[in-house]
Amino acid sequence: MSDLEEQKLLAAYNLNTESFRSLNQQMWQIPLIAMTLTGGLWFGVSKSEASPLFQISLLALAAVANLGLLVVLFRLRYVMQRHLDWLEAFNAAGFVGAPGAGFLTRPFMVRSIFQLLLFLAAVTSSVLMIGTMKSAGWIGDTSSSRAVAFYERQAKDLAENYELIPFEQAHPVLFNELGGKPPKAVLDVGAGTGRDVNWMAMNGHSVVAIEPAASFRALATHLHPNTSVHWIDDRLPKLDKLTSQRFDWIVLSAVWMHIHPKDRLQALARLKLLLTSAGKIYITLRLGPPDPAREIYPVTVEELRDLSRPLGLKLQEFGEREDLLGRSEIKWRTVVLSQ
Template identity: 35%
Template sequence: MSDNYYNDRVEELAQQYLSLSFDDVHHNWAHHLPPILKKPSSTILDVGAGAGRDVSHIAEISAHYGNEGNNCRIYAAEPAIEMMKVGQETTRNQNVQWLQDPLPALEKTTRLEVSFDLILLSAVWMHVPPSQRARSMRKLANLLKPGGKIIISLKFGTTVEEQKKRQMYDVSVEELEHIAQNLGLFSKLEAQNEKDKLGRDGVHWQTLVLQMPDDGTGAFPFIRHVAINDGKAATHKLALLRVLLRIADGQPGAVLRRETSLHGDRVILPLGLVALYWIHQYKDLIDHYKLFQTPNKSPNMGFMKDGGWTKLNHRTSSDFRIGNLFIGEDAKSLHKTLSASAQNIRDMPSKYITLPNSDARVFEVAAKTVRPKDSLFLDLETLAQWGEFSLPESTWLALSRYACWIEPVLVNEWVKAMASYKGNQNDVGADKRAYMHNALQWLEPKRTTAEVRNRFESLKLNQTMQCVWSAKTLNRKYDIDHSMPFARWPNNDLWNLVPSNSKINNEKRDRLPTERKLVDARERMLQWWNMAWADDIDLGNELTCRRRFFAEANIALPGLSIDNISIDDLFEALLLQRARLKEMQQLNEW
């Protein structure tokens, strides 16, 4: 699309678009909207949203279904900045989030880590060059929920002048259906040869509805193939899949960027983070439970180096997490272990996990040499120094969306593999199988609020403290609450712990706060974050807490930059994470 054309003629074109109503243009498929809006939690994306006519209408009718248990999140992506400004004005005070974001990348939209029930492309597809259409549809399919729909209107009868000035291209139903079918989408022609509502001679429209029957990417069967069918000389392959699953499920902010390739878009992660989770996963399994991870009768694996792994015997899995600081010999030992783990990941599972019946590698590793230091703070910036780990975006999305189904398969296959190894033959009885399952439990952060309670007590000496949820003054009796319920999403980060009235916390329990409750608590939550952690503090230890606060938030919450220090952006990311948890786990709301 020629953004300059639309920016330069924004008043004329916006007036033209807004002269028609939503029903004028979209009556042929509008019957799909009510079932979506009636869902307890739904998400809708308008790509090429223009002057905001369509999203404004959707927001208006969604309000009729709105209540505390029914939230529809509406997003509008528009590449032309001046047109987007008109759209923002059209939807002022409505539940619409705008993004300046073009096809085929939709980079900002993808960074939200949100999947959609419905994606609308109204008068957009003819702007997509034929060479970019397969990638554009692949991107849109990756953004769909299972069962989600893409609505596309096709314009026929464009003039040579329009094609030149407005960068339009010929379209066809057959081409679009072919691209969609290759991605597992099925199509239905909702309207054929509809007259142009602006009365332009020779112009007519057709509307297609494309639907996703399942995950639509082939990623889920591939993951199952690696877990169950693929040959395994050790537990490396299962370990890598589980590491990636844990990052995708719990650390959506870990994505450094996305890139396009001949075989589809790819997600880029810090290699050091993959290596850190690798260590976390194997540490207690090998050191505490003494379980062999290869068929050989030797406990050692390639990443267990002298001066590295062997000098971290006093550490447990839970020490290897974002926000922790290692100093002195521990820092040097961890550096060596991270480097050895990164090399092991590159040379073993990444090298041998290939597409079925192919030599094409699924994962790519670009490792870097890092000079050891006597201080190692674990955040994304530090872990990115070890290089980058790349995986298909479709695999990343499948791991994120289906984590609760995939993980039991990985764990069961891992137990079967360990039970077959010579070094574990004495551990194969029924009770020993249970022992192995217990050994593979992912050691979550401890549910402790002592550190945050101490911070609260020190602040209370000089100022009045409030309950984040109710604004009630907190005196002697109060609780430290996990804003996102720990029982449902085990996260003990500083940003997730907030002061609460005890009675209110009892009422909330393990339920997910509604979006309305979070928005109502916004100013009090920002105030707490700011005075407890984010405000500029000169004291060394507290400055480390500030650094840790943002390090934890920037990886746990979607859409934040690697160096974010804005608590306003953090709160917007928290709203997104709330929506993700609601969608993926269908949690009860408070």
């Protein structure tokens, strides 16, 4: 072999050994990158409870990143093996292969463990993402699910504002109709913190409270431990858990905007079936911009009147009011539907 050929082989040997060292360093950095990236993204998810979209995006990124790093490990280890094969062929006598015979010493064991951990991290992120999508109402039962999920997360903060407003200020029409009057059977759909149903029960009325958000029901029974109020986990448009009982008043305070427009006729027909012959439906309509996070859809008096007419319900308006929580972009209009 000539000196030139020997120099070329030596240069190739040095190049391959340096390249192998670099690839080996990269392979050992991948677990560190994966842990840092995944841990950071999961921490971000835990700190963004008010934004399901942000949480889902972070979890999706974590799943994709871990699967991507898993593929990168395949490629890195494959290229490293090609270098090892060349080095062994170059100097078989001086090459240390350490192939191993047992389960723990077999080739590619380190890569396999890294890849298993990356796969499990991707699966965990995916499971968390699906759970977040379900809790946010993006999949599964879509009947006002996002609205319920929002109230589940924000119950305590919202309760602090709701409870500051007395019943008579929030609902002057109901205050005049129910205050100091003979007992009535009342159904409150979307009873929230229990402020309204507690006032009604304290004034001698028989009250059934519908509230699909478990956080609100827990707060309500804590803030207003009134045993005469019957709480039910149910929601419009079906209200499946109500059977033969009929009501003199049905209250929908800040609820109608959460009913999808395609479900509103069904919801109104169901409410009518729950009325006594002289029963009435009290509704507050939110006039303002939609809010996808809370599944808030536009509402109008005209739409409600058009839905009520074929059902034999007469609509009476009681004017427009400013938002009691000080939101300038939102107004409220009170209407009462009667047989």
